[in-house]
Amino acid sequence: MKIILKDGSELDLKSGATAKDAARAISEGLLRAAVAAKINGQLADLLTALCEGDRLEIVTLKDKEGLEVYRHTCAHVLAQALKTVFPTCKLAIGPVIDNGFYYDVDFKTPITMEDFAKIEAEMKKIIKADFPIERFTLSREDAIVLMSKFHENYKVELIQDLPEGEEISFYKQGSFTDLCRGPHLPSTGKIKAFKLVSIAGAYWRGDEKKKMLTRIYGTAFAKKEEMDEYFEMLEEAKKRDHVKLGKEMKLFALLNEGKGFPFFLPSGMILKNVLVDYWRQLHRREGYVEVQTPMIMTRTLWENSGHWEHYKDNMYTTKIDGEDCAVKPMNCPGGMLVYKLAPHSYKDLPIRMGELGLVHRHEKSGQLHGLMRVRCFTQDDAHIFMLPEQITDEIKGVVRIIDEVYSLFGFKYHVELSTRPKDSMGSDEDWDKATNALRAALDELKLPYVVNEGDGAFYGPKIDFHLEDSIKRTWQCGTIQLDFQMPQRFDLEYVGEDGQKHRPIMIHRVVFGSIERFIGILIEHYAGKFPVWLAPEQVKVLPVTDRAAAYATELADRINAMGLRASADLRKEKIGRKILDAEMEKVPYKLIVGDKEVEGNTVSVRKRGEGDIGVMTQDDFIALLKKENDEKIIF
């Protein structure tokens, strides 16, 4: 029979030959490297029999899919080892994830990381034994019988949920058999480098109401060196942790007296204010106006907006003069009230109404994380009230702003479209209309996105923009939400060309998302080494001796008077020490001034990360600094 290879060439094989036979026929080297096959685009085991005319691609560890197969087999090796070391444990699921794999297991008595050595030793034995890994299939009934025999009730539950009539595949290695779609490596001996990484709780089927299982995380690489590199990379990433840097750089503080309510310190406030200044300039250019609505409003308002019904668990409430009130968890209801203050003409729309609103939300304690997840944060919010025909343009406008801002910082982001959640309000028709409008805008912009079913806000679907932190966890920052509900609930109107009253449509949107979270991401992105325009302190003037102290102070004053940020280090320390300290503080520019500089009205400049860049006049340096600072100024 003939099969077709990746490069289009044909290969002649005996009928009944497997993908492994094909690899052998191509080359000895390929046979050694092969971990799986792709037959007609479908990932499969190497031992899969081929048919006349199949398109075949041999998958090796160099392919992403090959590494995934490798790690998946490693998860099975872990499971087999666990069944040996802890015979009473019950297996749940063991998938591949980015950078590794995990297995969820129900243990009689909890295990700890101390047990890892034992488990890893057993895994090594299994690898050394080089068990062949064999695939077989059973009917649903037989599959249930088999898994029941092993007392694997989680597996039984999984099988019961599989569609009727389908054959169910299993993989057997040595005495161990696991329910699995596959594919897998041909034998356990192919695994070269693996490590168990951590342990955590995870709910069975991701459901908070179900039993919590023990999740064992592991990783595996083709070579030991690659694994070492990976762990080194993780160590490096930890040094960028914004909680650690925020403390070291005195940007913010997290205290027990306000769990989830961050304190912003002077340097952190500079950073925050610089971001806010930039935001204001940008939004002025884009035709936004700015308002501020109250922090506390009455229960009747929150009932009207639907928050009291759908969001109460996350709201802080209080009583004022006997009346129930809530601290705002969102800015929209306040914005609605502002819109309603006056009648509007279709000629006024769209109205783009921004608000840097401080919102409070009661997040569960275990969910708090540095600045990324807090209980009070500033949203760089805006509500856009518009005509139906303006929807697409307005969405595109917001996407453009978000892209401009993220690009400015050099962020990579990915986009998700979140649809109607279980707990929500409004008609299906409105939800469909809104979801389709968002989808249409994304398609028109040719922006790639993934759909996140059921993750929308309770009042409408949304487009979410996600940014990565230093260890590649992603955080939602920007979001665009299309809302047909609030305008109805608040009875918003405009007078159309026809003189009749109409209902405007509204967008909620944020660019930074939460300024606090955005700052967290920025700290990790720059590892604390902020560009000049963001740096809390831009210049440190370092006099060599007391004789230059007055000159240093005057220079720092001159820079500050221009709205830039400098200070002089007048301590009685050696210059080397002052340089070290300023470097540790990550100040972009250090100016060394001694007798020579005082004499010539010059400065000796050190740039962060580059060292000594030479002597220049005060005026030249200030021009240089100003240019870098003004890079991002819009007006």
Added chain:
RNA sequence: GCUGCUGUGGCUCAGUCGGUAGAGCACAUCCUUGGUAAGGAUGAGGUCGGCGGUUCAAGUCCGCUCAGCAGCUCCA
């Protein structure tokens, strides 16, 4: 909230077998005026996260609790 781990001066960490605490950095004072990544001396600073228990004796053992970290769930 759930599971696991951690909690010792402002920071980073030692502290063995239970015998009532130690270092470096930072801080203060003094000496040093030194030209591109740590000058020297002296000093002050801790009821060992909190509460309770076991014990002649608890940082150390036990229980509870609070907080932090990782993951799950939820979310900007």
